[in-house]
Amino acid sequence: MIKHSTPAARVVDVAVVGVGTIGSMALWALSTARRRSASTLRVLGIEQYGTVHTHGAFTGESRLFRVAAKEGRxxxxxxxxxxxRWLELGRLAARDLLIPAGAIHIAPSGHPDLHAALSAAEEFDLPHRHFDADDLRRQYPQFAVDHGDEGFLDELAGVVRPESAVFAASRQAQADGAEVLYNTVVTSLSPTGTGVRIETSAGAVEAGHVIVTAGPWTARLVPGLSRMLTVANFALAWFMPADISAFLPARLPGFMRDFGDMHAFGAPSIDGFSVKVSPHLHLPTVANPARRPMTLSREQLRWLGTQAQRIFPSLDPEPVRWSVHPDSQSPDSRPIIDTIGEGRISIAAGMSGNGFKFAPVWGQALADLALTGASPWQDAEFTLAHHADPVG
Known part of the structure; x- marks a missing residue:
């Protein structure tokens, strides 16, 4: 009788499960620590898809980057x-990852988000401008501006290219000694007392510490999070303006636009023929990302076009392209960044459509937790205890 031996598990110090928005940045932070300390730290990324793909939260050509945080000082x-860090990664990769176009928020006078961002800018002495309705019409004639509107321009803000950013961070990590298994599915995580055993479609991995950055798939790997997370779905859309020159980054910042009944965000034209305008479309949340909506109806597309033209009257209301993207969502939209499994598993989840701008820092926080057990970027609001009792 022939006996077949079980292949030995690959042994690493830190494994990153999910090399997308935050996972690629955690991998970059870990590999940077490895290079700077000239250590033999063994770092492995495991990604169920390829280097850059269309299944995660990060795709869609551009992400709005803001510095004056309306979400909290x-x-x-x-x-x-x-x-x-975005600028540093761009220099390392020789890519323009952050387009420094600024970001403007236009809303009815007294809107709480606009004034929260203005307060943050004043507190941290950030370069910014404050506009009344007449100022807005003169400075940004592309927008339809209502009587009583006001605007806040965050001058350090801009637009990040997400696919290029994930690609750059992953490549830089590998150049600094990290390894990545692509097209490899993780089926289970099991703490062992001395580490974590990871079962994958390519065999087992034994890791001293595991970072889970699986986005909408997080609860599949850490079932205990299923009561804290749902899978939210966000629609992005692009439209053609009559005069594209008015919508290029030199003349149009990234933007948020609020009316009394609708919120939208978008970016200047990067492709040279269309502008991204994404009114918030209420799509159902799901527990399983496999059941997320993959398409939009004609009625939904017409609504998007109507709202986009409400913001920019010169746009043709028919979207030239659109897409739907999943992201894990927490009840209070605060991220989960914490550890479980006696501190051997770090988790980042529940970004609620607000994670990409923070990605290099949240990636560093996860690297810190893996290497030292603490991070200056950790916050009480990000803990599992907070999310278990968000009002307590």
Whole structure:
């Protein structure tokens, strides 16, 4: 009788499960620590798809980057650090990852988000401008501006190219000694007392520490998070303006636009013929990303076009392209960045459509947790205890 031996598990110090938005940045941070300390740290990324793909939260040509945080004053320092890291990664990769076009928020006077961002800019002495309705019409004639509207321009903001960013971080990590298994599915994580055993479609891995950055698939790997997370779905859309020159980054910042009944965000034209305008479309949340909506109806597309033209009257209301992207969502839209499994498994989840701008810093936080057990970028609001009792 022939006996077949079980292949030995690959042994690494830190494994990153999910090499997308935040996982690629965690991998980059770990490999940078490896290079700077000239250590033999063994770092492995495991990704169920390829280097850059269309299944995750990060795709869609551009992501709005802001520095003056409307979400809370304690987040502005993280965004300032993220800006430094976006620029650093762009230099290393010889790619323009952050387009420094600024970001403007236009809303009815007194809108709380606009004034929260203005307060953050003033507190941290960030370069910014504040516009009344007449100023907006003169400076940004592309927008339809209502009487009583006001605007806030975050001058350090801009637009990040997400596919290029994930590609650049993954490649830089590998150049600094990390390895990545692509097209490899993780089926289970099992703490062993001395580490974590990872079962994958390419065989087992024994890791001293595991970072889980699986986005909408996180609860599949860590079932205990299923009561804290749902899979939200976000629609992106692009439209053609009558005069494309008015919508290029030199003349149009990234933007958010609020009316009393609708919120939208978007970016200047990067492709040279269309502008991204994404009114918030209420799509159903799901527990399983495999059941997420993959298409939009004609009625939904017409609604997007109507709202986009409401913001920019010169746009043709028929989308030239559109896409739907999943992301894990927490009840209060605060991220989960914490450890489980006696500190051997770090998790980042529940980004709620607000994670990409922070990605280099949240990636560093996860690397810190893996290497030292603590991070200056950790926050009480990000813990599992907070999410288990978000009002307590």
């Amino acid at each position: 304690h987040l502005t320092p993280a965004l300032l650090e993220a800006r430094t």
